[in-house]
Amino acid sequence: MPAALKTRFAPSPTGRMHLGNARTALFNALLARSAGGTFLLRIEDTDAERSRPEYLEALVEDLRWLGLQWDEGYGVGGPAGPYRQSERDPLYGALLEKLIEKGVAYHCFCSTERLQSVRRAQIDRGAPPRYDGICARLAPAEAQRRLAAGEGAALRFRVPPGETVAFEDLVRGAQRFGTDAIGDFVVRRTDGSPSFFFSNAVDDAAMGVTHVLRGDDHLSNTPRQLLILAALGWDAPRYGHLPLILDESGAPLSKREGSLALATLREEGYRPLALLNYLARLGHHYGDDKFKSLRELSEDFHAESLGSSPSRLELGQLRHWQHLALASEPPDALWEWMGEGVHRCVPPALRGPFVDALRGNVLSPVEARDWAHRLFDDPPALDSSSREALAAADPGLFPAALEALARSPLDYHGFVAALRTRTGLSGKSLFRPLRAALTGTHEGPELARLFDLLGEDRLRARLRAAALTHQDARR
RNA sequence: GUCCCCAUCGUCUAGACGGCCUAGGACACCACCCUUUCAAGGUGGCGACACGGGUUCGAAUCCCGUUGGGGACGCCA
Numbered sequence: 001m002p003a004a005l006k007t008r009f010a011p012s013p014t015g016r017m018h019l020g021n022a023r024t025a026l027f028n029a030l031l032a033r034s035a036g037g038t039f040l041l042r043i044e045d046t047d048a049e050r051s052r053p054e055y056l057e058a059l060v061e062d063l064r065w066l067g068l069q070w071d072e073g074y075g076v077g078g079p080a081g082p083y084r085q086s087e088r089d090p091l092y093g094a095l096l097e098k099l100i101e102k103g104v105a106y107h108c109f110c111s112t113e114r115l116q117s118v119r120r121a122q123i124d125r126g127a128p129p130r131y132d133g134i135c136a137r138l139a140p141a142e143a144q145r146r147l148a149a150g151e152g153a154a155l156r157f158r159v160p161p162g163e164t165v166a167f168e169d170l171v172r173g174a175q176r177f178g179t180d181a182i183g184d185f186v187v188r189r190t191d192g193s194p195s196f197f198f199s200n201a202v203d204d205a206a207m208g209v210t211h212v213l214r215g216d217d218h219l220s221n222t223p224r225q226l227l228i229l230a231a232l233g234w235d236a237p238r239y240g241h242l243p244l245i246l247d248e249s250g251a252p253l254s255k256r257e258g259s260l261a262l263a264t265l266r267e268e269g270y271r272p273l274a275l276l277n278y279l280a281r282l283g284h285h286y287g288d289d290k291f292k293s294l295r296e297l298s299e300d301f302h303a304e305s306l307g308s309s310p311s312r313l314e315l316g317q318l319r320h321w322q323h324l325a326l327a328s329e330p331p332d333a334l335w336e337w338m339g340e341g342v343h344r345c346v347p348p349a350l351r352g353p354f355v356d357a358l359r360g361n362v363l364s365p366v367e368a369r370d371w372a373h374r375l376f377d378d379p380p381a382l383d384s385s386s387r388e389a390l391a392a393a394d395p396g397l398f399p400a401a402l403e404a405l406a407r408s409p410l411d412y413h414g415f416v417a418a419l420r421t422r423t424g425l426s427g428k429s430l431f432r433p434l435r436a437a438l439t440g441t442h443e444g445p446e447l448a449r450l451f452d453l454l455g456e457d458r459l460r461a462r463l464r465a466a467a468l469t470h471q472d473a474r475r
Numbered sequence: 476g477u478c479c480c481c482a483u484c485g486u487c488u489a490g491a492c493g494g495c496c497u498a499g500g501a502c503a504c505c506a507c508c509c510u511u512u513c514a515a516g517g518u519g520g521c522g523a524c525a526c527g528g529g530u531u532c533g534a535a536u537c538c539c540g541u542u543g544g545g546g547a548c549g550c551c552a
Contacts, residue, residue, distance in 0.1 A: 014551085044552065046552085047552070049551090050552090122476085123476065125476085127477075129548055154550050155550095181478050181479090186549080188550085191550080195550070216480070217547070219546070308480080310480095316502060317486065323515095360516080361514060416511080430512075431512030432513080441513095442513060442514095446514085447510095
């Protein structure tokens with residue numbers, strides 16, 4: 001029986017999650033689900049300096065909010081724990097010792113200063129910056145002596161010269177790297193903590209991860225990790241490298257917090273599925289453009305449909321998916337989503353009609369709240385376009401509207417018909433000032449729905465106010 | 476600098492085996508329809524194979540080069 005497919009998301013808690021991370025997590029989750037496999041969450045907090053507990057919390061919260069459940073790992077447990085790298089030192093220690101015994105790892109006593117000046121000199125002379133191998137040639141006895149004397153040392157992996165590391169990338173296809181292009185790299189820092197190359201590779205293997213979808217920036221790290229695993233005699237997972245995501249200006253997404261932080265988007269009211277539908281199509285192709293549930297997203301996911309060229313973020317596209325996400329939301333959920341500001345402002349009896357009227361016309365709770373205030377706060381704030389519309393209105397319009405309203409207060413169509421015959425106005429000259437008088441702005445949901453929402457008293461008051469504004473403007 | 480990756484409408488992308496591509500879809504944009512208004516909705520339009528060489532009866536698709544963008548070369552991940 002073939003081993004079940006297992007994917008992972010392995011973030012380091014050094015910052016807030018952004019769209020790039022989120023997509024990596026999503027693709028791994030989708031790949032696992034599409035194959036009935038396992039999706040695992042591992043926390044890579046080996047960098048004590050930059051890892052922070054609050055980022056860890058935020059990470060978990062972001063993932064949960066997105067709806068990406070993990071079946072194994074941090075917070076839920078599993079057979080291969082612990083799932084925080086900071087708790088896995090015993091395993092790393094034993095494995096590192098094994099590498100030393102085999103002679104594939106050696107102690108390096110070089111100071112950061114020396115390493116830096118060597119690197120600078122290499123670059124100046126046009127050579128690739130690589131470790132020059134001073135400590136690789138140290139006699140073991142000499143290394144032992146310096147260690148015993150209390151000298152600090154990092155551990156480096158001895159990269160075999162003249163070999164080729166080949167692997168089949170899940171998205172890029174066949175890859176080959178010559179080991180001569182790779183310098184001996186650090187697998188354990190002087191402070192005793194394992195490096196990314198090491199802990200990341202070793203944990204994937206130890207946790208039974210079979211498929212790794214990760215950022216493009218790891219492509220040239222892959223041969224190092226393959227070398228480590230081979231030295232240990234372990235099977236490596238299959239790697240697939242996703243093209244980077246660029247921001248709207250074409251620059252690579254950075255880890256810095258910004259408008260693209262997931263948390264920001266969430267606060268702005270974006271629905272998780274809007275984000276997921278958008279992200280799933282950045283670098284992956286579905287055969288259709290339909291809005292999909294998480295389940296459909298994974299059912300239709302195919303690793304072969306992963307693209308290999310970088311894609312650029314565009315909020316306009318995200319808004320499109322938000323639109324579709326909201327359209328598929330049941331009324332109660334939409335009402336919840338609109339938030340406190342709306343709940344306080346909209347009369348309970350009008351809750352349903354309000355949601356119906358607004359659906360399709362707003363993309364965020366802030367917009368919904370603005371409409372709630374626009375409709376139920378008196379007097380409504382007039383924007384400049386509606387002031388103009390009021391000033392330019394036919395002088396007979398508002399008096400006639402008041403009369404028409406008195407005659408058919410609960411019937412929008414009757415009201416409009418009466419108004420038309422009475423004033424002879426129609427089209428823009430009728431509706432622009434009417435909309436301005438009633439809502440204070442020039443665009444929005446269907447006027448008929450708003451008419452019902454406003455109610456007779458408010459309609460009368462607004463028409464009266466408009467008549468006065470109109471006169472003032474003319475004077 | 477060295478090695479590696481990428482290159483189709485403004486954006487996301489379709490494009491196995493070269494012909495079915497006068498390059499398809501979606502977002503945006505524009506127009507029209509609907510609604511006696513705007514928005515929403517419907518229909519349609521605009522719009523791209525980075526450049527230069529090859530190979531071939533035929534290339535977006537294969538090869539080479541150029542240009543552009545990105546990544547790696549860290550005791551960051």
